[in-house]
Amino acid sequence: MILYDLVNQKQAHFSPNSWRVRMALAHKGLSYEVSDLLFGGVPRISPTGEKRTIPTIEHAGRQVTDSWEIVRYLDDAFPNTPRLIADATHSAESHVLKFFQYWVQTTLHAGIARLVMLDLHNSLHPDDHAYFRSSREKQIQKTLEDFQAGRETRVDDFRKSLQPLRLALAHGPFVSGDQPGYADYLAFGAFQWARLSSPFKVLAEDDVVHAWFERCLDLYDGLGRRELAA
Amino acid sequence: MILYDLVNQKQAHFSPNSWRVRMALAHKGLSYEVSDLLFGGVPRISPTGEKRTIPTIEHAGRQVTDSWEIVRYLDDAFPNTPRLIADATHSAESHVLKFFQYWVQTTLHAGIARLVMLDLHNSLHPDDHAYFRSSREKQIQKTLEDFQAGRETRVDDFRKSLQPLRLALAHGPFVSGDQPGYADYLAFGAFQWARLSSPFKVLAEDDVVHAWFERCLDLYDGLGRRELAA
Numbered sequence: 223m224i225l226y227d228l229v230n231q232k233q234a235h236f237s238p239n240s241w242r243v244r245m246a247l248a249h250k251g252l253s254y255e256v257s258d259l260l261f262g263g264v265p266r267i268s269p270t271g272e273k274r275t276i277p278t279i280e281h282a283g284r285q286v287t288d289s290w291e292i293v294r295y296l297d298d299a300f301p302n303t304p305r306l307i308a309d310a311t312h313s314a315e316s317h318v319l320k321f322f323q324y325w326v327q328t329t330l331h332a333g334i335a336r337l338v339m340l341d342l343h344n345s346l347h348p349d350d351h352a353y354f355r356s357s358r359e360k361q362i363q364k365t366l367e368d369f370q371a372g373r374e375t376r377v378d379d380f381r382k383s384l385q386p387l388r389l390a391l392a393h394g395p396f397v398s399g400d401q402p403g404y405a406d407y408l409a410f411g412a413f414q415w416a417r418l419s420s421p422f423k424v425l426a427e428d429d430v431v432h433a434w435f436e437r438c439l440d441l442y443d444g445l446g447r448r449e450l451a452a
Numbered sequence: 453m454i455l456y457d458l459v460n461q462k463q464a465h466f467s468p469n470s471w472r473v474r475m476a477l478a479h480k481g482l483s484y485e486v487s488d489l490l491f492g493g494v495p496r497i498s499p500t501g502e503k504r505t506i507p508t509i510e511h512a513g514r515q516v517t518d519s520w521e522i523v524r525y526l527d528d529a530f531p532n533t534p535r536l537i538a539d540a541t542h543s544a545e546s547h548v549l550k551f552f553q554y555w556v557q558t559t560l561h562a563g564i565a566r567l568v569m570l571d572l573h574n575s576l577h578p579d580d581h582a583y584f585r586s587s588r589e590k591q592i593q594k595t596l597e598d599f600q601a602g603r604e605t606r607v608d609d610f611r612k613s614l615q616p617l618r619l620a621l622a623h624g625p626f627v628s629g630d631q632p633g634y635a636d637y638l639a640f641g642a643f644q645w646a647r648l649s650s651p652f653k654v655l656a657e658d659d660v661v662h663a664w665f666e667r668c669l670d671l672y673d674g675l676g677r678r679e680l681a682a
Contacts, residue, residue, distance in 0.1 A: 318627070319548050389558070403544035
């Protein structure tokens, strides 16, 4: 198994969606090799020129792209490992988990981007700077500098938006209960992305979400913690 | 089975948390009687004076309070009906559903309250006005009038906060997929509460969330739609 993944200037694997897959692979006890790329290398992942995004895995001669599709593939291809996304007989449960992924995307990813986007740019390999700036400034319709400005006063709103996560963590050490599950890995990816891309503290240290994130960093012999923080 | 439920001045059952249970009972095909109450009657639900909230059900000589506990009770007491909350062997799934309930509470209930709280007060039976005003104004630290003021300019922010729900509804007619599940009933309760308490349009008519809500109103022979709107 090969995981195609992005690295920044410090060789840290900062992609939030890749962390979902990295944690899923560790949860299942599956081993793999990593193929490190810059953004500029992504179009060369597919030998036949098909569109790929990060993360992409290659297994048994096949490439699978998109974190959700990859985890479903792993659930099916390795039926003797613990499932992370409920199967078709529990369709309601997998849909609610997908909602959780959308909450992560719209609240955590979008919220964190507003706090660290310029730092993230600066953490990338210089060869990626021009691509990152032009593609992201086109999306956000302002400069990276303007987008990140004022974060000290805006960070409180971001922290308030974590309230449902905070309430859920009153029921156990993990979002998924006594043991971590895919919901934890979805949310973990977002905070790990922040940690690897910027020194800015997106979480207050006395927040239960902070304590949960530290617990996630310790999982699987400190798999997440070993990655070099910004 | 008896469901203790609140009514407003129009005799509409407006409690969002009761709608979770009403839809769950319909989903399971269970019949029940309703005991209508004003807020002032809630302390008399328990014959022994124990604390009860709305909804409370009475079944087989026992009272169960809190919507989540009631639905778990129904899942266990009627094992031949479709489960709504995953059992202990699928603990991760029930935790993610509980997160969804917290999202409903912090985003939908809190957001809708900011748009209709004064209308809600005015829709209540006059005997409940003093209790409702004093208890809610103590929580929100302002008058109901000030709390609701400016909703025309604030409603866009509320609609934006529905984005994860909107994205989830791209995968099927219901949050839970092809068929409605408890996540749908959790979110439905919030919008039904708004519909029964205020003429203010919290949803834009061209929103997929609006179309989903209309579908939910049609479920079970129009159970939700029969209730008299404000």
